[in-house]
Amino acid sequence: MNQVIRYELEGDVALWMLDNPRKSTNTIDQAFLDDLEACITRLQSEEGTRGAVITSAKALFLAGADLNDLERNDEVMRKLPPAEMFEKVFSLSRLLRKLETCGKPVACAINGTAMGGGLEIALACHQRFVAEIPGLQLGLPEVQIGLLPAGGGTQRLVRMLGIQAAMPCLLEGKSLDPQAALTARIVDAVVPRGEIVERAKQWVRSGPDCVKPWDKEDFRMPRGAGPMDPRVAGLLVVSNALVHEKTADNLPAPRAILSCLYEGPLLPMDLALRLECKYMTRLLIDGTTRNMVRTLFINKSKCEKLYRRPADIPVTQFTKIGVIGSGLMGAGIAQVAARAGIEVVLMDVDLATAERGKAAIAKRLNDSVTKGRLAADKAESTLARITSSNDYAALRGAQLVVEAVFEDRGIKSKVIAAVDEIVGPNAVLASNTSTLPITGLAGYSKRAKNFIGLHFFSPVDRMPLVEIIRGKKTDDATLARVLDFVQRLRKTPIVVNDSRGFFTSRFFGSYVNEGIAMVGEGVAPALIENTARILGMPVGPLAVQDEVGLDLAVSVTRQTKADLGDAWQPGTSYPIVEKLSAGLGRHGRKSGGGFYDYPQGGKKRLWSGLSDIWPAREPQPAVTEVRRRMLYIQLIEAIKCMQEGVLEYAADGDVGAVFGVGFPAYTGGPFSYIDHLGAARVLRECNELAKRHGERFKAPRLLREMARDGKRFYG
């Protein structure tokens, strides 16, 4: 019977060893549930066995549910009537409740990281020991991918810690090291690794109470502070408002967790566990969870495992690279490469400029040390791997050179030609351009097959995404090498084909363009910015343009116009940007004003002059219409990128949109969201919007076909 949990009798104590023989980690699947049930039943009926100790034979104590299963079974699950779906979801919680009330003491010897369901099993035990192992983490991170801990996690934690203390664990999904978990009273003792099982057994043999406090008559919430306590009311008011504000109510999971914390403690445990699971079932029905699991976990993991890497090309171990241009982007790239253990030559036109770039890196590393995010010796060794230079000869031996110089073809062509002369025949030349087509830039190199786009996002040390752009002539080996490089940096790569703006800039640009265009139509700027927040965008389009610089938008547009000649068509936002920047000298934040004013020492305010130039139209459009425009223009741009072959896989687009340019996580990215809405509905909306706002909302052919054939991007 037992396949993944071994039941070993050690005298009068049973040892339940979590040890899946077919997998490197223990996960909670059907075999696990069956085994656990058998273990509990045997313990209950086995005379002479006083109790049990749960521990793991793997490095990871126990990972939670298999999220791949969750996504795979989503369609089937969602076809079930809610009551049946609930029963399936409830199976783990039911079993953990059986464990908790089995009548014999069960201790958990947590000897490895326990996240999600892994920690929930420990919470159901009567005593928790955790091993003193560096890097061991305990947490309930479900909220981060749109779930809630439905194995009793919310209900046990709130009864153990109280509402206030349970909130950060559940709403932020923060994980804790053993000591912090002890301080938070999530575990009962931190013990040396070698003694943990013995200590747990001793505890079982001591004849402890194995009735949980909440199963006793006199149970009170910690400090008596249940959800109806006036002392808790203020906390609830604030937590509701903060979560509401932060999520704009686009994320159902934190709201459901808040409800579990508010409603659950008023119920007896058995009923409370069912309620928790009903909230979880509602999340699954909603579909947001599926979107989030797919993109934030499954697709992201696929990208990080380099699913786009051409096979049969040996892995490149990077030891030396070069970065040209020591500005914000160049220095950022140098920093993350050096941090990953690679020697970096940081080049600029003169040594002083290159030194300034390196000094900026030193300052950032120093800040990280001050904030406790980085060890001082790590910062030192990172900086030591960076050599500033103004001599191309220093690049000799570099396996990769990334240019991050000014977005100007003339400058870039000179740099590329100079690098060509120095580096070896297999060295990769990469451009960090965010706007210029790669194939064109590759033409400046003698080895276009080694040329590729490597689009980092700012700030480089914090943004997880790298967009890799294949030029027309880029070969497989070059793609494989830069994928290896990105993986070494522990960043998430997506792979796209060449096009002006690639995927992320084009996609994001459509949003900014639409937002700014509305200013020209007399839509209230505040309405545009706030509706962006309602849609879930991290920053409003006007604020974004101010940060990027209106002058930059003007120069990029002029470059594009020069490149395309007669084929050029101005974006709908261009007249507005040109008027402000070229006409009025309002270039954005750096010039002291753009769409916003930036009073010294105060908060930025939308510039009141906007309504003088573009008078407010009456009546103002509905929020829903403004929201629709900003959303659908992006969906359309994503579909066009797929149709034109800029994107080959939906996963690249979804991961790129969410992690690169902040497309809201609840959507799972544009392609997940189109599936979520249904192509037919998206087509209908596009047709409506095209009637009202013009051709740019016209549905692309691919969308019309998908709607006609009932097709989806996933499954």
Add this chain to the structure above:
Amino acid sequence: MDAFIYDHVRTPRGKGKSDGKLHEVTAVSLASQTLAALRDRSSLDTQLVEDVVMGCVAPVGEQGSNIARIAVMMAGYDESVPGFQINRYCSSGLEAVNIAAAKVMAGQGMAAIGGGVESMSRVPMGTGGGAWATDPDVAFRTYFVPQGVSADLIATLHGYSRNDLDGYAVASQQRAAKAWSEGRFARSIAPVKDILGVTLLDHDETVRGNVTLESLASLKPSFAEMGEKYGSDGVALLRYPQVERIEHRHHAGNSSGIVDGAAAVLVGNAAFGRKAGLKPRARIRAFASIGSEPTIMLTGPTPATQRALKLARMSTADIDLIELNEAFAAVVLRYMEALSIPHDKINVNGGAIAMGHPLGATGAMILGTLLDEMERRNLGTGLATLCVGAGMGTATIIERV
């Protein structure tokens, strides 16, 4: 059948804190002293009273269960007189009178008393709990924000500057001080006594006629922290995205004061007057309560007024005098703007900014104030109205007979 107001009485309002003059008086005593005063002024045979309705917004603790019936018994009314407590938040006192009137109008009784009580010093605001702000499901669905943020939203949306609001507040204080100095409230004030029968308070404790724009200017906005740090502004902007940000302009000096107090209004039909030997002072023409958008919350008086006017087949021009509860200065400014009401027709003796807002009692108090002033000025018609939590409004129209 017509319902008439025969008499009304209120307590003076005591500062609603532990150093307030009425703090030692229980809520039941506040209410029962008021009911007793109403009886004693006109030698009322309480057997004629068929019901006592009292508003109370935090009906827990000593104000809990059913304070109306308890107060009736403690006031020594005939034991045949029942009582019940209602809660329509801030308009409870007026709603209680409306219910009393409705019973009379429906012919289901000759006379009833409507009123209210709130000892905010003893049962603090919010003690009553409730799901609205705390239950996530409710708070999210209704875009809950605290009232002060709603008031600031009104000011932001309609462009009422801090100076506009403070100017209104100064006028309220000056009007209240003048009204007191001229004895305009004297007729209806029932001083509150301690357990020895010694008078504790015979005037509204919080009136400050010497307040100026300059003295108000130093006060810090009361709702900035809640709004900016704790998410409420963000929630309000999700509902009102046309507003760039909430300007926090309300403070302790241009918002209603927290006070203790009680009030009662005697309502009856014509036959009751004959039987009790009392002369009717005003006819209750019409009343209405409405629901409005809950996040901005405090704009209900306008639609409530419009509905009551419609029921009475009247227009604003037909109303000679108005009392609108001064919950926040912006509420009154908005109402005056929306209905084109001149300042000299509304809250002519000041209001809650000067004298305080004992939540459950205020509605009955301002109705009485309105009637007294109509008589003093010899005006024919009047309207009392209040903004109400969770987006409601109540209005009552009376005319002298």
